Amino acid sequence: MTANETQTHSFEAHKARMRALAREFGRAHASKDPHALAEGLGARLAYMDLGERDGAYDPEHGVILVNGSHSRERQRFTLAHEVSHALLLADEDLLSDLHDTFDGEALENAIETLCNVGAATILISDDDLRSALERFGTSGQTIAEVARRADVSAPVALYALADFVxxxxxxxxxxxxxxxxxxxxxxxxxxxxxxxxxxxxxxxxxxxxxxxxxxxxxxxxxxxxxxxxxxxxxxxxxxxxxxxxxxxxxxxxxxxxxxxxxxx
Missing domain, CATH: 3.30.450.130 (irre protein)
Incomplete structure (x- = not known):
């Protein structure tokens, strides 16, 4: 196995761990109320003008910031993404493995990818993905069906499908x-x-x-x-x-x- 193949294999394991963390959190805090989702972390949710930034998580003060000027769908994904950052920071083993596997910009990209995986897992259940695939197969309409069921944007739905199929x-x-x-x-x-x-x-x-x-x-x-x-x-x-x-x-x-x- 080449170095790239080894890294890819390791990252698939990292994604599986991130999905498990996000799935556990989502089941324990299954609510579409954004404030309740933040409270599941023991954090407070605040909306404000963040310029070009989507959001941020401040673990020191227990605050999740979300850009108030963005669409509701984008705000929901940002919130779930920041929750995933918190879940990742709390898992010392996963965080340590990431630092052992990546560095520099590659590490930042890996973390952002994992948090996107976590966000999609929190917002979209396996049942929603499975039901849409059983009904429409691997198709463009499946993306639309997942987005409708989970009340998310089409891009979020397609990333979840790509990770699930x-x-x-x-x-x-x-x-x-x-x-x-x-x-x-x-x-x-x-x-x-x-x-x-x-x-x-x-x-x-x-x-x-x-x-x-x-x-x-x-x-x-x-x-x-x-x-x-x-x-x-x-x-x-x-x-x-x-x-x-x-x-x-x-x-x-x-x-x-x-x-x-x-x-x-």
Missing amino acids: RTPAMFVVCAPDSALRGHARFSPGRGVVVQHSASTASMRYSLSPGTPIPEGHTVDTAFRTGLPIDEVSFFPFRSGKRMPAIVSAFPQRGRVLCAFEERG
């Missing part, structure tokens, strides 16, 4: 490229791009934000027609290479929720 799959939210610059209105000819993407641990490929969707691709067609499409297509890699894929595209509110699976 064991088969090779990629979950993606695509939108007009203008949406990435804060303009939700589509301008003809501007095209559709990847906005958010997450791959399961067994998926070999990934798509980075901003990756353009070629004209005529399944996702582009679903966006322009407003019709859900499930068909054999391809991964829209920036390089132009067309690897066959089974694509499920589900248009919803000016964007397309997608699932990609390798064509066997």
Whole structure:
């Protein structure tokens, strides 16, 4: 096993531990009231203007700060993310393992990733994920169903699905490229791009934000027609290479929720 493979294997174990911590907390404090969620830590929740920051956790004073100018969905995820920071800080073994495995920016990225995993686990139950997958399979509509059931955003739902599903799959939210610059209105000819993407641990490929969707691709067609499409297509890699894929595209509110699976 190479050094990278060893690190990846270790991080999967770290994520499993983070999920266990978050699942235990979520079961003990199953409430959609944000103040009750903070109180589960023995902390106080406060909303304030944090500029570009989403939130922060101050363990010394027992306060979770959340940016009051953000949407309700984003505030809920921020709160769960900060709760996950607190759970991670309280687990000395996990924290020590992370410091042994990573350093510098890689350590910071690993911690943020784990807290995102924890946040999704707190907000989305395994039952919600399992029920949506049983009903719709690995599809774009599954992202929408999880988001609806758990009252979370589509990006949060897709990250939870990518962490839960064991088969090779990629979950993606695509939108007009203008949406990435804060303009939700589509301008003809501007095209559709990847906005958010997450791959399961067994998926070999990934798509980075901003990756353009070629004209005529399944996702582009679903966006322009407003019709859900499930068909054999391809991964829209920036390089132009067309690897066959089974694509499920589900248009919803000016964007397309997608699932990609390798064509066997």
